[in-house]
Amino acid sequence: MENYIIWLLPLPPLLSFFLIILFTNKNKKISHSIAIGAAGLSWLGSMAVFICALGVKEFGKHVYGSAINWLPTGTTWFKIGVMIDPLSAAVVFFVAWTVLAIFIYSVGYHNFGQPKGDHDIAGLPPHGATITDQHGHQHTVPSIEPMYSRFFAFISLFAFGMYTLVVSDNLLTLFVGWEIMGLCSYLLIGFWFGKPSARNAAVKAFMTTRIGDVFMLLGIAFIYSFTGSLSFRDIFKPGMLQALASTPAFFGLSAAGIIGLLLFIGTVGKSAQWPLHVWLPDAMEGPTPVSAMIHAATMVSAGVYMVIRMFPLISAGWTVGMPLNTTMGVIAFIGAFTALFAATIAVAQNDIKRVLAYSTISQLGFMIAALGIGAYVAAAFHLVTHAFFKALLFLGSGSVIHGMEHGEMHTGDHSVDPQDMFNMGGLRRRMPITFWTFLIGGFALSGFPILTAGFWSKDEIFAEAFGNGHMVVFIVLAVAAFLTAFYTMRQITLTFFGKPRTEVAEHASESKWTMTLPLIVLAVFAVGCGWVGIPEKFPVLGGILPNWFHEFVGSTLAEVPKAVTFSWTPLLTSLCVALGGLFCGWLAYRKVQSPVEDKLQIPLLKNKYYFDELYNFLFVKPAGWFSEKFAYLFMDRTVIDGILHSVARFSLFLGGFFRNKIDKPVINEFIGDGTGNVVKASGSRLRKIQAGRIQYYMVASVAFLVIFALLYYYLIGGM
Amino acid sequence: MSIPLSWYLILAATLFCIGLFGVLSRRNAIAILLGIELMLNAVNINLVAFWRYRDPAQMAGQVFAVIVFAVAAAEVAVGLALIISVYRRSNTIVADDIDLMKW
Numbered sequence: 001m002e003n004y005i006i007w008l009l010p011l012p013p014l015l016s017f018f019l020i021i022l023f024t025n026k027n028k029k030i031s032h033s034i035a036i037g038a039a040g041l042s043w044l045g046s047m048a049v050f051i052c053a054l055g056v057k058e059f060g061k062h063v064y065g066s067a068i069n070w071l072p073t074g075t076t077w078f079k080i081g082v083m084i085d086p087l088s089a090a091v092v093f094f095v096a097w098t099v100l101a102i103f104i105y106s107v108g109y110h111n112f113g114q115p116k117g118d119h120d121i122a123g124l125p126p127h128g129a130t131i132t133d134q135h136g137h138q139h140t141v142p143s144i145e146p147m148y149s150r151f152f153a154f155i156s157l158f159a160f161g162m163y164t165l166v167v168s169d170n171l172l173t174l175f176v177g178w179e180i181m182g183l184c185s186y187l188l189i190g191f192w193f194g195k196p197s198a199r200n201a202a203v204k205a206f207m208t209t210r211i212g213d214v215f216m217l218l219g220i221a222f223i224y225s226f227t228g229s230l231s232f233r234d235i236f237k238p239g240m241l242q243a244l245a246s247t248p249a250f251f252g253l254s255a256a257g258i259i260g261l262l263l264f265i266g267t268v269g270k271s272a273q274w275p276l277h278v279w280l281p282d283a284m285e286g287p288t289p290v291s292a293m294i295h296a297a298t299m300v301s302a303g304v305y306m307v308i309r310m311f312p313l314i315s316a317g318w319t320v321g322m323p324l325n326t327t328m329g330v331i332a333f334i335g336a337f338t339a340l341f342a343a344t345i346a347v348a349q350n351d352i353k354r355v356l357a358y359s360t361i362s363q364l365g366f367m368i369a370a371l372g373i374g375a376y377v378a379a380a381f382h383l384v385t386h387a388f389f390k391a392l393l394f395l396g397s398g399s400v401i402h403g404m405e406h407g408e409m410h411t412g413d414h415s416v417d418p419q420d421m422f423n424m425g426g427l428r429r430r431m432p433i434t435f436w437t438f439l440i441g442g443f444a445l446s447g448f449p450i451l452t453a454g455f456w457s458k459d460e461i462f463a464e465a466f467g468n469g470h471m472v473v474f475i476v477l478a479v480a481a482f483l484t485a486f487y488t489m490r491q492i493t494l495t496f497f498g499k500p501r502t503e504v505a506e507h508a509s510e511s512k513w514t515m516t517l518p519l520i521v522l523a524v525f526a527v528g529c530g531w532v533g534i535p536e537k538f539p540v541l542g543g544i545l546p547n548w549f550h551e552f553v554g555s556t557l558a559e560v561p562k563a564v565t566f567s568w569t570p571l572l573t574s575l576c577v578a579l580g581g582l583f584c585g586w587l588a589y590r591k592v593q594s595p596v597e598d599k600l601q602i603p604l605l606k607n608k609y610y611f612d613e614l615y616n617f618l619f620v621k622p623a624g625w626f627s628e629k630f631a632y633l634f635m636d637r638t639v640i641d642g643i644l645h646s647v648a649r650f651s652l653f654l655g656g657f658f659r660n661k662i663d664k665p666v667i668n669e670f671i672g673d674g675t676g677n678v679v680k681a682s683g684s685r686l687r688k689i690q691a692g693r694i695q696y697y698m699v700a701s702v703a704f705l706v707i708f709a710l711l712y713y714y715l716i717g718g719m
Numbered sequence: 720m721s722i723p724l725s726w727y728l729i730l731a732a733t734l735f736c737i738g739l740f741g742v743l744s745r746r747n748a749i750a751i752l753l754g755i756e757l758m759l760n761a762v763n764i765n766l767v768a769f770w771r772y773r774d775p776a777q778m779a780g781q782v783f784a785v786i787v788f789a790v791a792a793a794e795v796a797v798g799l800a801l802i803i804s805v806y807r808r809s810n811t812i813v814a815d816d817i818d819l820m821k822w
Contacts, residue, residue: 692818695743695751702739 002052003066006082009045009092010163010177012038013156020153031149032107035156039103042163046096053089060086060555065169067231079231083169087380087556090549091305092166094387097525098297099159101518105395106155106289108514109402110145117143123194125287128409140409142402145287151191155293158184162298166305171220171230174306178216178270181299182209188290189283201282208279212269212303219262223313226255236312238558245317253326260314260327264307264334271303271364274338278611280361284353288398291353296360296390304367304383307331311376312557320374320468320561332372336476339365341609343483347490348605350595351419352397355491359445360390362480366461369473375464376561380553381533382461385453388529389444392522396438399515400424400495403431403508410507421494422595423505428496430508435496437519442492444526446485447578450541453530459574460533466573467564478573485581486588493589501593537566727768735761748805748812752798759791 016038024030053059067081084092115129120143129143145151158181165177190202224230226247227240234240244256253261267273272280272295283295294300307314318325324332339362346358363386370379404418416423428435444454458481465474500506510516533549534541547563554560592598607613689700734757741754763784770780806812 694814694817699743702743 002049002064002084003082005045005049006064006084006167007066009042009049009082009167010160012041013159013163016156017153017160020149020156025149025153028112028144028148031152032103032112035152036100036103036107038156039100039159042159043096043100046092049084050089050093050096053084053086054552058555059089059552060557060560065233067169076228078172079170079229080173081169081231082167083232084167085556086552086554087305087308088166090380090384090553091301092163094384094525094529095162095166095298095301098387098391098522099162099293101522102289102293102297102391102395103152103155103159105292105398105515105518106151106287108512109287109289109398110148110151111142112144112148112514114142114144117146120146121194122146123192125192125195140412142406142409147191151188151287154184154187154191155289158188158293158298162302165302169232171223171232174309175217175220178266178302178306179213181294181302182206182213182270185209185283185294185299188294189286191286191290195285197282198285201279201285205279205283208276209269212266212276215262216266216269219259219266222255222262223259226259232309236558241312241316244313254317256313256316257325257327260310261330263310264314264327264331267303267307267368268334269303270306271300271368272361273303273334273365273368274341275611277338277342277361278608278615281354281357281608284351284357288353288394288401291357292391292394292398295357296394297387300360300364301383301387304364304371304379307368308371308376308380308383311371314371315374318374324373324470328372328374330372332369332470332473335365335368335370335372336473336480337365338362339369339480340476340483341365343480343487345605345608346487347483348600348602350421351417352400352421352424352491352495353394353419355421355487356390356393356397359393359484359487362484363390363445366458366477366480369477370461370464373465373468373470373473374561375461375468376557377533377550377554378457378460378464381549382457384549385444385457385526385529388522389441389452389454389526392437392441392519392526393445395515395519395522396434396441399431399434399511399519400427400438400508402511402515403427403434404504406509407504407507410509411503413502413504416502416504418504421491423502424495424500424508425498425502425505426496426500427505427508430505431510433510433516433519437516437523438496439492440523440526442488443582444530446488446582447481447574448582449575449578451527453526453528455574455578456530456533458578459571460535462570462574463535463564463567466567466570474570474573478577481574482577482581485578486585489582489585490589493586494592497586497590535563535566537563538571539566724768724772727764727772731761731764731768733761734758734764746813746815748802748814748817749799751814752795752802755798756791756795759787759794763787 013035016034019034020031024034049064053064056062063083063085065081065083065085067079069077070080071078111126115131117126117129120126120129123146126143126145128140130138130140132138161177161180161184163177164180165174168174168177186202186206189205190198192198193202220230223235226244227235229235235244241256244259245254247255249255249258251258269276280295280300284291286294314327314331315325318328342358342361342365346355346362349355349358363382367379367382367386370382401418404416404424408414408416408418440452444452446452447455447458449455461477462474462481465471465477500508531545533547534545535550536547550563551560589598595601604610689696738754738757738759738761741757742751743754745751745754766780766784766787770777770784774780802812805817809817811817
C-alpha cells in the first residue's frame, strides 16, 4: 500500500501545474486553490508515508519502494521506480511542510484580495493601487500581482520536481526532477522579467547550475556504463561498491572516486558551493517565496540530498577512523571553505535577503563539510533543520519587506529601498509576529543553545569533526559558526531593534494571516525538530528523549554509524561561538545608524571578493568575445555565410546555364517552336491538295488504289 | 460449250473502265452519277458470272447482285436529290464549280 502511495506523491502538483496553465489561469482564486490543494494532497500523502515508515522496525532494511520496467535495454530492462528509505522519509517530511507553508504564504505575499494596480504590468512587481474610502480620502494600498496564476503554476511544477527527486530510487529520475527544478528556478528568478536585473539573474542561475549538471550527467553516464544500472539499490550493493572502489580510473582515483567527484560537481552547482556559488545571491531578484522555496528549503537542499544519497559510493572502501579518501577530502575542503567564505561575505551585506542568501551558502557548506568528513547523519540532520529555519527566515524577510512596502505606500516615499536593513530598525513593535518568528529562525541559524534546532544539528557536526580528529574542518566551521551568529544578530539588530531609521520603517505594518501562519508553523519546527536528535551522552538532557534521528536516518546505510563519543570541547566551542557571535553582533550594531558607521563595510567583502568581476573577466567577457569575433564574425558571417553564398552563386550560374543554353534554344526554340513551325509549314503546303473538286479526289483515290493493288500483287499477293 | 467466264470478266472490266472514265472526265454531275451506275453494273456482271461458273448451287452471287441494285437505286435517289438541291442553291451542276468545301 505505502509502496504505491509513493508514486502518487509528485502527481498533484504536476496536475495543478497543467490545470492552472491550461484552464484556470484567468481566475486567481481557483488557481491558488488548486495549487494549495495539490500541495495539501502531497503533504497528506507524505505524512501518511512518513508515519507508516515510523512504525516499521529497522526501516533501513525494509524500505518502501516499487519499480517498473521502463526501457528495454537488449535482454534486460532499465527500471525506474520510487523508494522511501529513512533518508528520503526525513527529506520528504521537511519538503512537504515547507512547500505547503510557502504555498500558503504566497497567497498573502502576492496580495490576494487586493485591488488591481493602477499601472501594474505583467513582468514587474506590483506598484500599488489607489482607493477612495467612504470619507473621500485617497489611500495607496498594495495591489495584486498581475501574473498571480502563473506564479502558482510555476511553484507547483517546482514542487513536482522536488517530490520526484526525493522519491526517486534511481539517478535518472532524480536527475529529471533536478532539471525540472533548474528550469523552474530560471522561470521563477526571472518571474519579474521586466527588470533587467531579474533577467540577468535568471540566466546566471541557469548557466551556473548547468555547469554542475553537465558534470553530474557525466557521472551518471559513467556509473551506468560501469554498473549497468542507475538504481540506488543496485549501486549500493556491497559487491558493486567494492568493485567500484577497487577499479582504478583516472588521475590515480578509483571509479567510485571519479563518479563521486563528478556527481559532487553537480551538487556544487545546485547547492551553490564555491566556486559555483555566484548565482544564489543574485537569485534574490525573484519574489521572496521563491527565495524561500528554491534557495533555502528545497532546491539547494536537493544538491545536498543527492550527495548524501550517494555517500555509500563516495565513501566506498572508507570506514570511520581511516584518513579521508581524495573525493571526501575534496568535499570536506569545498564545504568548509564555502562555509567560512560565504559567512565572511554575509557580514558586509546590507540587503536583508542577500544576507540570508550568503548564510544559505554557508550553511550548505556546513552540510557538505560534514558529509566530507563522513558525518552522514549530522549532514542529514543539518539539512532538515536548516530547511525549516531557513524557510522561516526567508519568509520572515519577505514579511519584513512587505511591511516596509506598506510603509512606503503610506508615506508615499518610494526612494527608500525596502530591502536595505539600514532603512529599517525598530520593526519589532510594528511587526510582532514577524519579529518573534524571525528571532526564532535567526537563533536557530546561529545555533542558540539547547532550545533551537540549529544548535543540535550544528553541535553534531562539531562533535563529529572533533571526535574523528578533523581539526582543520572543526576550526574553520567554528569560525564560520561564529560569523553566522554574528551576522544573524547584526541582521536582527538592524532590522528589529533600536529606533526606526526611516519614516517608512515607522509606518511598516504586520502582514496578513496567510503570511504569518506559515511563519508560526515553521517556527515551531525551527525549535522542535532539533529535539529528535539530542545525543544520548549529552549532559543532563541526553537520554530524556532518545536520539531517534540518528537511529532512523543512520539505518539508511548498510552499517549504522556509531554515535561519536561525547566530548566537552566541541560542545563548549559550539556554545561559545553561538552566544559570543550573537552578543558581539548585538554589541556592535545596537547603535549603528547608517552604513558609514558600520566598520565591516570592507569593499572586499562588500563586493563578494570580486568573484562576479573575476568570472566576468575570465569567462563572460572571453565568451562574449569568442561568440562575437569567432562565432559570429568569423564562423557565421565568413565561413557559413560564405559557403551559403557560394552555393547560391553556383545555383544562380547553373540556373542561368540551363535557361540560356538548354531551355531557351533546345526546349523552347527547337522542340517547342520547331514542332509548331514544321506542322504549320507542312499544313500550308499540304492544304493545296484539298482542291475541293470531287474528281481530283477520285483520281487520287483511283491512283492510290491502283498503286496499292499493284504493290499488293507484286509484294504479297503474287508470291 | 458456251461462252467462257473470261469473256464476261473482260466485258465487266471494259464496262467498269468506261464508267470510271465517265466519272473522272465528265463535268456534269448527273453524268458522273451515270458513270457510277455503269461501274456498279460492271460489278454485278462479275458477281453473277462468278456465281454461274463457280458455285451455281448457292444463291450468294445473286443475292449480292440484288443488294447492289437496291444500293444503286438508293444511291441514285439520294444523289439526284443532292444534285437538285445543289442546282437550286448555285444554279449549276458542274462538279468543278461545286467547291464550297475547298480550303
